Amino acid sequence: MNPLELEQKADRLLLTLRKKPGVYFKITALEKTLKLDKLGVVEALAEIKKWGYKIRTRPDAVAFIKAPDHLTPTEIGYRLKTGIIGRNIVSYRSVKSTNNLAAELARNGAVEGTVVTAEEQTKGRGRLGRNWYSPPGTGIYASIVLKPKFKPEKAPGLSVMTAVALADAVKKFCDGDVRIKWPNDILINGKKTAGILTELTADKDRIDYVIIGVGINVNHGAGNFPDELKNIATSLRRVNRRKIDRVEFLKTFLVNFENEYKSYGRHQLKKAHSRIRKYSSLIGHEIKIQLGRRLIEGKVVDIDSTGQLILETDGKKIPIIAGEVTVVKEQTMS
Numbered sequence: 088m089n090p091l092e093l094e095q096k097a098d099r100l101l102l103t104l105r106k107k108p109g110v111y112f113k114i115t116a117l118e119k120t121l122k123l124d125k126l127g128v129v130e131a132l133a134e135i136k137k138w139g140y141k142i143r144t145r146p147d148a149v150a151f152i153k154a155p156d157h158l159t160p161t162e163i164g165y166r167l168k169t170g171i172i173g174r175n176i177v178s179y180r181s182v183k184s185t186n187n188l189a190a191e192l193a194r195n196g197a198v199e200g201t202v203v204t205a206e207e208q209t210k211g212r213g214r215l216g217r218n219w220y221s222p223p224g225t226g227i228y229a230s231i232v233l234k235p236k237f238k239p240e241k242a243p244g245l246s247v248m249t250a251v252a253l254a255d256a257v258k259k260f261c262d263g264d265v266r267i268k269w270p271n272d273i274l275i276n277g278k279k280t281a282g283i284l285t286e287l288t289a290d291k292d293r294i295d296y297v298i299i300g301v302g303i304n305v306n307h308g309a310g311n312f313p314d315e316l317k318n319i320a321t322s323l324r325r326v327n328r329r330k331i332d333r334v335e336f337l338k339t340f341l342v343n344f345e346n347e348y349k350s351y352g353r354h355q356l357k358k359a360h361s362r363i364r365k366y367s368s369l370i371g372h373e374i375k376i377q378l379g380r381r382l383i384e385g386k387v388v389d390i391d392s393t394g395q396l397i398l399e400t401d402g403k404k405i406p407i408i409a410g411e412v413t414v415v416k417e418q419t420m421s
């Protein structure tokens with residue numbers, strides 16, 4: 088059997104078994120359903136076990152017990168309730184950066200909604216030229232290829248849109264205080280848990296592609312963070328004090344992302360506005376923001392439907408498209 092044939096047989100067998108976890112299927116029945124001989128079933132089973140699935144066997148029957156905690160196309164795509172996002176999934180064990188790979192795929196014609204994941208990044212990139220710490224097996228490092236029809240001016244709000252989809256997913260899996268630090272950091276109890284790196288390739292009036300990269304600290308333990316991150320970063324596991332199913336988390340995020348993206352195409356952030364306000368860690372706060380060489384100070388009063396931060400400074404309201412924010416004063420109750 089060639090490797091591709093074997094993989095396809097193993098996939099079909101896996102799909103059949105996992106319909107009823109814990110239930111034993113007679114090997115003779117599987118031979119019939121899958122149109123395989125006994126050797127075919129045995130080889131497919133060995134392949135599934137090699138992928139890390141827990142399978143129990145009896146002399147004449149087998150049962151699916153548990154999927155491995157691996158981000159693979161089969162696992163992510165299994166009953167994924169999206170139409171566009173994740174219709175093509177590519178997963179790697181170790182890459183330099185999933186954003187780089189996704190961009191390469193997009194240039195070579197990858198469909199909109201292609202998702203690239205990795206168990207580890209050796210050169211994970213953050214915003215403003217920073218690194219994104221990406222140890223193996225604990226985090227989610229994923230990039231989504233978008234090819235929107237709208238004009239490039241509309242692209243900057245995609246970061247805030249992604250932040251809302253991510254914050255909703257974090258909220259579903261975690262009991263802490265979930266906040267968005269505009270434009271694209273997710274904080275739990277004041278510590279950074281996830282970041283978004285949006286990269287646009289466009290000419291004056293047409294978007295070629297956008298890569299949305301998300302890095303999420305899911306199952307990092309205390310000892311997993313390097314010294315410089317120990318006090319400012321956290322993970323879902325540290326907050327919840329238990330491990331999180333990374334595949335389930337990613338699937339939840341992808342569904343949220345698709346819904347927000349559809350809505351964004353029609354209404355930009357109008358439908359998400361109340362959630363953006365609810366999650367914002369900055370609205371109502373005095374901040375300093377670095378805009379190129381200028382440092383502006385003011386009070387954040389809103390985030391508008393295009394994703395811009397609205398800063399009140401010297402009695403004027405100015406919209407800010409992007410920048411690095413430092414909070415200078417906590418909100419005072421009046």
Ligand code: BTN
Nearest residue numbers: 184186212213214282283300302
């Ligand atoms: C930030 O907060 O500075 C953004 C971090 C974005 C990290 C993700 S991990 C997946 C994707 N690939 C990268 O190289 N970066 C993004």
